[in-house]
Amino acid sequence: MSVNKEIKKITTNTLQKMKSSGEKISMITAYDFSFAKMFDAAGIDVILVGDSASNVMAGHETTLPITLDQMIYHAQSVVRGVDRCLVVVDLPFGSYQGNSREALNSAIKVMKETGGHAIKLEGGENEVESIKRIVNSGVPVMGHLGLTPQSIYKFGTYNVRAKEAAEAEQLKKDALLLQEAGCFALVLEKIPAQLAAEVTASLHIPTIGIGAGGACDGQVLVMHDMLGINASFKPRFLRTYLDLESQINGAVQQYIADVKSSDFPNEHEQY
Template sequence: MAAKRALNIVNLKKMKQDKIPLTMITAYDYPSASLAEEAGIDMILVGDSLGNVVLGYETTIPVTVEDMVYHTRAVARGAQHTFIVTDLPFMTYHGSIDETLREVRRVMQEGHAHAVKLEGGAEIASTVQAVVQAGVPVLGHIGLTPQSVNQIGGYRIQGKDEKDARRLMEDAKALEQAGAFGIVLELVTEEVAAAISKELAIPTIGIGAGRGCDGQVLVFHDVLKYTSAYREKKFVKTYADIGDQIRSGISEYVNEVKTRAFPGEQHVFAADEKVVDGLYGKGKVDRQS
């Protein structure tokens, strides 16, 4: 079978025109990326949600550029034929343009991403434009923006009233005008997300934003319930429960080691008896001990 060819921003925009839904998954390491690519995913997002999901932080705020570069590099090795987008972490694109481009360069050159994602709307449009003009594709992100969770008062649904809906539409248009190739809509009411998707020429990718978006993104660990003490989320559908399987498998391993059921005869390597006799003396080694 011919190798899969990675999409690019031209392909992605054409998929919107052709009404072909886009699939994106958030992954953070080599095996997850490899499996996602083998399954046929269109895009992989290396999200700063790795702070919550794999590093154990309460929010995404402690995540650094070094974290993002490290995990992006691993994903890029695992999914060499998939379009990879990487989040710029908290406060790395709110200073000077030179500082922002320095961090973008690291993600692209050291992490081997194909694009970066920035959270925010009209207030970061000039930054998005500068990054695009530097030759780097940018994916926007509006609605619930986790890096601003302390400012917006928690993980709240966006677009629930007319004023907020108008703000989201203006933000989306500002990002499109600035040159973003697409926009993630997170925890936005379905009606507002659909209206934004219809208005824009660039694709929208929803997470908790309903059925009217041009594509969907979910986190690898949510899709597979790959965590301990999983917290159910209304906007997530889980397609497999590997968390229980992992826990059960490790528990069985622990039990078999404790009871000496593992390793069994089929798991060991035997030396030639002459070698054993020469080292320890004839008949002095009990292989079962």
């Protein structure tokens, strides 16, 4: 009789051990059951149910329109496809800013309704009270500094953040504050590689970079960007591993041609 080997699940503690041992952390976004199942089977460490769903799934220009209930729907779908990796769910814009009680309620709602393992929220010093409150309730929190897309209208641009000394110093301060508040990890987005290296070295919790250089403890990419589904998006930090846009286009055109020519279905493809 075969005995199923117990699947070793990745936890926040696993990520801490990975940082300590120097093993890099791999993270990718996912928004549905099918891709989550594939990514988990491939061995990804962390899946982020990103509010980037607002862009890549719903077609919005920014991440701002997506709601808490929509994020919960995507997270539920992802969790059903996962056996071993850590699932982190973004709190969307408007579900936590400036109100620690609302932040706690949003985090608890996500955890209760999705089965996810942690939440992520953007911001530094201003969000410390919310982070402490959420962590104290037993919910793990991943922070997010640098380019914070929910603040796009404040920044006015998606350009690299913290190039100036004052903003860089504030980011270093924020990183330590978030660690002290109880975050188990930090995403560093689109900041100079040297600054990301300094922040990573200053923290005992892991950093996950996106456009923040190779010194971070891990890396994250949006699945649509990494798989070449969104071929028009070509920032410097992105490495595309597939060209799915053209491959899918070719496959669909072939399917159309086969249907039009009565080649599909053939006699082996019918009952």
